[in-house]
Amino acid sequence: MSKIAIVGVGQTTCTRSKIDTFEEMVFEAASKALADAGAEVGDIDNVVTVSNDFWDGRTISSMAVQEAAGSWGKDVSTVEGDGTFGVLYGMMRALSGSFDTTLVVSHMKGSESIMNLITNAMFDPIYQRGLGIDATSAAALQARCYMDMSGATEEDFARVSVKNHGNAKNNPYAQLPMKISVGDVMASRKIAEPLKLFDCSPIGDGAAAVVLSNKKGLKRFKKDPVWIQGVAHCSDSFTLGYRDLAKSRALKEAARKAYKMAGIKKPLKDLDVAELYDAYSYMELMWYEGLGFAPEGKGYELIRENVTGMKGDLPVNPSGGVISSHPVFVAGMVRLIEATLQVRGEAGKRQVKGAKTALAHGINGPCGQAHCVYVVGA
Amino acid sequence: MGKRVAIVGFGQTYQRSSRKDVNGVELINEAVVTALAEAELTIRDIDAIVIGNMDHFEGINYVDMWSAEGSGAVMKPVIKVCTGGTTGTTVAMCAYYHVASGMFDRVLAIGWEKNSESDTTGAIITAFHPVWERPTLGGAVAGLAIEASKYMHNYGATERDGARVAVRERLHALNNPYAHLHQEWMKGIPPEKLVDLIVGSEQNAMLAYPLRMSDMCPRTDGAAAVIFAAEGKAEKIAPVPAWVHATANRHNFVYAGDVDMDRNTTIAEAAKAVFKKAKIKEPLKEIDVCELYLPYSYAGLKWIEDIGFCAYGEGPRLLWDGVTDMDGELPINPSGGVMSSNAIGATALIRVGEAALQVMGKAGARQVKGGDVNFAFATGFGGCYWGDIMLLGKKKPA
Amino acid sequence: MNDKKREDVELLSISSGEASQPFNWSVGKHGSLFLQQLRDSKKIVGIKCPGCQRVYVPPRPVCGHCFKGLTLDDIIPVSDEGTVYVCTIVQFGFVDPSTGVQRPVPYTWAFVKLDGADTCLTHFLDSTDPEKVKVGARVKAVFEEKRTGNLMDIKHFKVL
Numbered sequence: 001m002s003k004i005a006i007v008g009v010g011q012t013t014c015t016r017s018k019i020d021t022f023e024e025m026v027f028e029a030a031s032k033a034l035a036d037a038g039a040e041v042g043d044i045d046n047v048v049t050v051s052n053d054f055w056d057g058r059t060i061s062s063m064a065v066q067e068a069a070g071s072w073g074k075d076v077s078t079v080e081g082d083g084t085f086g087v088l089y090g091m092m093r094a095l096s097g098s099f100d101t102t103l104v105v106s107h108m109k110g111s112e113s114i115m116n117l118i119t120n121a122m123f124d125p126i127y128q129r130g131l132g133i134d135a136t137s138a139a140a141l142q143a144r145c146y147m148d149m150s151g152a153t154e155e156d157f158a159r160v161s162v163k164n165h166g167n168a169k170n171n172p173y174a175q176l177p178m179k180i181s182v183g184d185v186m187a188s189r190k191i192a193e194p195l196k197l198f199d200c201s202p203i204g205d206g207a208a209a210v211v212l213s214n215k216k217g218l219k220r221f222k223k224d225p226v227w228i229q230g231v232a233h234c235s236d237s238f239t240l241g242y243r244d245l246a247k248s249r250a251l252k253e254a255a256r257k258a259y260k261m262a263g264i265k266k267p268l269k270d271l272d273v274a275e276l277y278d279a280y281s282y283m284e285l286m287w288y289e290g291l292g293f294a295p296e297g298k299g300y301e302l303i304r305e306n307v308t309g310m311k312g313d314l315p316v317n318p319s320g321g322v323i324s325s326h327p328v329f330v331a332g333m334v335r336l337i338e339a340t341l342q343v344r345g346e347a348g349k350r351q352v353k354g355a356k357t358a359l360a361h362g363i364n365g366p367c368g369q370a371h372c373v374y375v376v377g378a
Numbered sequence: 379m380g381k382r383v384a385i386v387g388f389g390q391t392y393q394r395s396s397r398k399d400v401n402g403v404e405l406i407n408e409a410v411v412t413a414l415a416e417a418e419l420t421i422r423d424i425d426a427i428v429i430g431n432m433d434h435f436e437g438i439n440y441v442d443m444w445s446a447e448g449s450g451a452v453m454k455p456v457i458k459v460c461t462g463g464t465t466g467t468t469v470a471m472c473a474y475y476h477v478a479s480g481m482f483d484r485v486l487a488i489g490w491e492k493n494s495e496s497d498t499t500g501a502i503i504t505a506f507h508p509v510w511e512r513p514t515l516g517g518a519v520a521g522l523a524i525e526a527s528k529y530m531h532n533y534g535a536t537e538r539d540g541a542r543v544a545v546r547e548r549l550h551a552l553n554n555p556y557a558h559l560h561q562e563w564m565k566g567i568p569p570e571k572l573v574d575l576i577v578g579s580e581q582n583a584m585l586a587y588p589l590r591m592s593d594m595c596p597r598t599d600g601a602a603a604v605i606f607a608a609e610g611k612a613e614k615i616a617p618v619p620a621w622v623h624a625t626a627n628r629h630n631f632v633y634a635g636d637v638d639m640d641r642n643t644t645i646a647e648a649a650k651a652v653f654k655k656a657k658i659k660e661p662l663k664e665i666d667v668c669e670l671y672l673p674y675s676y677a678g679l680k681w682i683e684d685i686g687f688c689a690y691g692e693g694p695r696l697l698w699d700g701v702t703d704m705d706g707e708l709p710i711n712p713s714g715g716v717m718s719s720n721a722i723g724a725t726a727l728i729r730v731g732e733a734a735l736q737v738m739g740k741a742g743a744r745q746v747k748g749g750d751v752n753f754a755f756a757t758g759f760g761g762c763y764w765g766d767i768m769l770l771g772k773k774k775p776a
Numbered sequence: 777m778n779d780k781k782r783e784d785v786e787l788l789s790i791s792s793g794e795a796s797q798p799f800n801w802s803v804g805k806h807g808s809l810f811l812q813q814l815r816d817s818k819k820i821v822g823i824k825c826p827g828c829q830r831v832y833v834p835p836r837p838v839c840g841h842c843f844k845g846l847t848l849d850d851i852i853p854v855s856d857e858g859t860v861y862v863c864t865i866v867q868f869g870f871v872d873p874s875t876g877v878q879r880p881v882p883y884t885w886a887f888v889k890l891d892g893a894d895t896c897l898t899h900f901l902d903s904t905d906p907e908k909v910k911v912g913a914r915v916k917a918v919f920e921e922k923r924t925g926n927l928m929d930i931k932h933f934k935v936l
């Protein structure tokens with residue numbers, strides 16, 4: 001791989017109930033990414049926006065942000081899926097021979113609607129929706145399956161929440177930096193058994209943007225490139241009962257391909273830092289297994305032994321992860337941005353010392369149906 | 379850098395006002411199965427999938443996830459792209475870029491819509507700004523009527539000119555078993571007479587001046603799937619692949635009140651970019667057939683000027699001279715076009731698929747020029763007067 | 777045991793019933809100022825891009841042509857009178873998805889280019905007479921007595 005580089009990144013803070021409109025958030029993120037790259041909008045050959053009609057309450061959600069994303073007079077498209085998928089499409093366009101540089105920008109305001117209704121709408125209206133199922137109740141089912149299969153406990157999940165909310169204190173963009181204990185998580189309000197309030201990510205608003213370039217376009221930018229050494233995506237079945245919710249075979253497949261492209265043989269050793277999409281605490285443990293950091297069913301060992309803490313062999317989510325900050329769709333792109341900052345040595349207080357190779361991960365659909373995995377490096 | 383890409387297969391469902399016999403996932407599956415059979419491939423041969431539709435027409439969120447079992451996306455890479463009415467061409471372009479990037483060799487592009495499942499006008503209104511536009515918008519019809527009335531004001535075009543486009547689309551649809559509207563009563567009646575009948579009919583209700591029922595597209599249930607393949611693979615799958623020579627789009631406008639109603643600047647800009655890339659100097663001469671996304675009749679007069687097939691104000695002359703009929707110099711919409719069939723998420727993709735059939739010589743009763751088609755020009759339309767274009771050709775691009 | 781043939785199966789559907797998805801959209805600073813002016817002063821404002829000098833109505837935070845951020849300092853007054861750029865008389869009714877109210881028909885929908893503005897405001901005209909509602913007609917904003925900070929504080933534009 002290593003034909004496309006990330007040359008600019010930008011993100012807004014993630015907070016509840018921003019007064020900024022979609023346009024303003026997108027303009028802020030896009031402008032920041034361009035400034036970071038040392039570039040202007042004229043250096044961008046084409047644009048990919050990322051948004052979701054349901055979350056925005058607007059059919060053709062992309063319509064609101066075309067100007068703010070700098071797409072006037074340019075080829076532009078829109079991915080309706082996690083930001084990691086949007087960046088992947090932006091990457092394809094920069095490899096196609098038609099464009100050398102792509103700006104990818106995503107936005108989301110979770111606060112303007114009712115999350116349960118929006119995620120209930122992703123379930124099938126004929127067989128599932130009437131049950132009132134939403135992202136959280138589905139996640140609760142998955143957490144239970146995973147506990148049964150692996151022997152992971154609610155305390156193990158709590159450890160993820162403690163680690164990530166604690167890490168978020170070093171991240172000025174994160175919505176919920178918190179110093180909490182396993183006891184605090186266990187005592188927090190029950191949402192859907194076995195998930196409690198602190199096992200769940202918050203509802204927030206935010207935007208992020210990334211500037212991509214192929215080798216030919218690099219000269220337009222001032223920032224040192226961070227190369228996408230491997231990337232792959234894969235989706236599992238939709239119907240929850242058709243797949244083994246305790247295992248993430250789609251993630252395994254995406255990771256396998258991305259690792260092969262990047263020459264990663266032993267993830268725990270070869271990776272210096274990872275940013276995973278932990279929409280719920282238990283997910284981080286499942287993704288350890290899907291990504292090959294731990295054998296199947298043994299994800300909890302890594303959290304118990306602090307392997308994935310800031311001082312461990314493979315720090316996971318130094319940014320605080322998605323559980324601390326969750327503008328849906330934007331959060332995957334932020335994982336990639338954080339991984340990029342780590343490789344550049346620009347991650348401030350959350351920097352993992354000497355990080356050279358980083359992994360970023362995004363998910364789409366209920367219970368992590370689809371996954372996108374990136375390996376990035378200097 | 380970048381691979382050359384061709385279309386090697388196209389499948390579509392029969393488009394009807396309401397397909398109560400299938401749910402959405404089954405409808406998608408029908409198109410996928412048909413496309414694979416056409417190309418003599420199996421789902422195992424597909425490396426990645428792209429799907430698109432307009433969410434609020436069916437009320438399903440995360441459609442790429444929901445449809446995975448019917449689209450063939452289980453344990454495959456899949457993403458969703460959508461840009462309103464231009465979704466179909468956006469999906470086609472996305473599949474094209476998947477292959478051109480060198481990352482995937484055979485990619486399936488799927489577009490679909492079940493317009494019967496919701497209130498189309500209500501859903502279209504939600505495409506517009508909740509603060510500035512929704513309170514007064516009269517749906518897609520009003521949004522198109524204003525362009526028509528400005529065109530008439532600027533160039534003196536008449537209702538008869540608009541009707542001549544409608545007549546062409548509906549006559550062409552009679553050759554297309556997949557199209558939604560088959561107005562059999564039109565068979566054998568000369569176009570001029572049909573225009574008289576349409577313009578004179580009292581049943582032909584005025585919707586928003588100057589647009590009447592006859593000037594508008596229907597709302598349709600349908601799905602389509604197009605298979606794109608890389609050079610080296612495409613030639614093994616299809617005897618005559620339809621090569622992608624150029625593709626471009628412009629989605630400049632955000633606010634409806636900003637749109638230039640005198641000239642369709644987005645399709646014009648996109649056309650310039652496409653003609654430049656493909657080195658086309660005389661579009662009317664060099665293009666053999668068009669599948670244009672014309673959601674209403676007057677667009678068939680005006681947008682052919684914006685694209686550059688003729689001078690401003692000349693559109694009606696091309697229509698009345700028969701230039702755009704099946705045996706004309708530049709047949710437009712041999713499939714019957716959007717005015718005969720509009721399953722919105724599929725519609726622009728069907729333009730691409732139909733254009734591919736023309737190049738491949740597989741268009742059956744609606745084939746033009748005896749199959750001697752070098753360049754076929756497909757467009758998408760939607761959003762806030764956005765324009766998308768894909769140009770297909772028989773010869774492999776240089 | 778059901779003795780109907782498979783082909784005779786009754787085709788069912790599931791309805792969304794009374795389901796709704798409520799939203800609460802931010803208007804943003806620029807739009808809020810516009811709406812406040814309508815509500816409190818019966819005045820209309822636009823925003824002028826310092827780059828290309830275009831005046832946009834309604835005001836927005838970004839000039840798409842220049843990719844330039846526009847601030848509240850760029851807000852300028854525009855006239856409450858203007859010209860019809862395009863219009864159409866709508867003859868069919870439907871239920872407005874934002875209000876649940878049936879639109880009364882017929883009604884005239886128009887793009888009004890206010891004096892001083894380069895883009896149009898989309899709104900209603902007070903007449904459905906084809907002789908009066910034409911491209912180029914001069915119109916003037918008519919405000920509601922009770923205003924709430926909504927675009928519809930302008931009741932319609934009166935054809936002069």
